[in-house]
Amino acid sequence: MAKYDLVKMQKKLVKYLDEDRFQHTMGVMYSAACLAMAHGYDIQDAQAAGLLHDCAKCIPNKKKIRLCEQHNIAITEFEKTHPFLIHAKLGAYIAEKKYNITDREILNAITWHTTGRPGMSMLEKIIYIADYIEPMRDKAPNLSRIRPLAFVDLDECMYEILRDTLDYLEENPKEIDETTREAFEYFDELHRNRQQK
Numbered sequence: 001m002a003k004y005d006l007v008k009m010q011k012k013l014v015k016y017l018d019e020d021r022f023q024h025t026m027g028v029m030y031s032a033a034c035l036a037m038a039h040g041y042d043i044q045d046a047q048a049a050g051l052l053h054d055c056a057k058c059i060p061n062k063k064k065i066r067l068c069e070q071h072n073i074a075i076t077e078f079e080k081t082h083p084f085l086i087h088a089k090l091g092a093y094i095a096e097k098k099y100n101i102t103d104r105e106i107l108n109a110i111t112w113h114t115t116g117r118p119g120m121s122m123l124e125k126i127i128y129i130a131d132y133i134e135p136m137r138d139k140a141p142n143l144s145r146i147r148p149l150a151f152v153d154l155d156e157c158m159y160e161i162l163r164d165t166l167d168y169l170e171e172n173p174k175e176i177d178e179t180t181r182e183a184f185e186y187f188d189e190l191h192r193n194r195q196q197k
Contacts, residue, residue: 004048009099013051017058025054027134028127035126038151049109049127052099056091064090078177085177088114116162116183125154132161140164156194159187 006029014022032050036043056064061083068075068086073093079085092110095101109127112120116128132140133147140146141164150157162184169176 003044004101006044006047006051009048009051012099013055016055021054021057024134024136025051027136028053028130031130031134032126035130035150035154039122039126039154041122041126045103045106045123046126046130048101048103049106049123050130052095052101052106053091053110053113053127053131054087055094055099055110056087059087059090061086067093082175082177085114088112115177115179116158116187117179118182118186120158120183122154125158129154129157129161141168155187155190158183159191162187 010026013025017025029047029050032046033043035041036046059067064083064086065075065080067073067090071093073089075086075089079089088111092107095110096107101107105121105123108121109123112124113127113131117124120128129150133143133150137143140161142160146157146160146164149160162180165180166176166184169180
């Protein structure tokens, strides 16, 4: 028995996303399913999280902030000045209220798919990585190395992606969310501990 009616969710979601965002979302859903297969995670949970990860992305920024205030979703000062980050937290709220997702793992994966965080769960890593490597993505450096690595070692893949993300953002350090830096430090330490073994 299927836990989620993914087709029904897609039909609802397509009304709220522009065409490019919907295509990206489908790519993330399928990439998340593939990563779940490779790493022994629940495929349906990964698909649901991938499908809904950007469900709040196309809401105008001012409305994102207003909705967070209305529904008591805590946002930082940094997020208020960088409202593109807010879609993750707001998306988790919408996934719960509009798509009836009650699984905390899925909601957390949606919440943390933009910044990452220290000590991420397997599903959080799967969605973060799927968002980065899905087939339509072509701008990020080192994709040809990162894509195969994702199917072998999620932690090492997180390290590589976060390192590249910070290298890119270092050109304008004011654009770096502290949580992303903390996530990198966490995976960097894991990486270095492995190198020493």
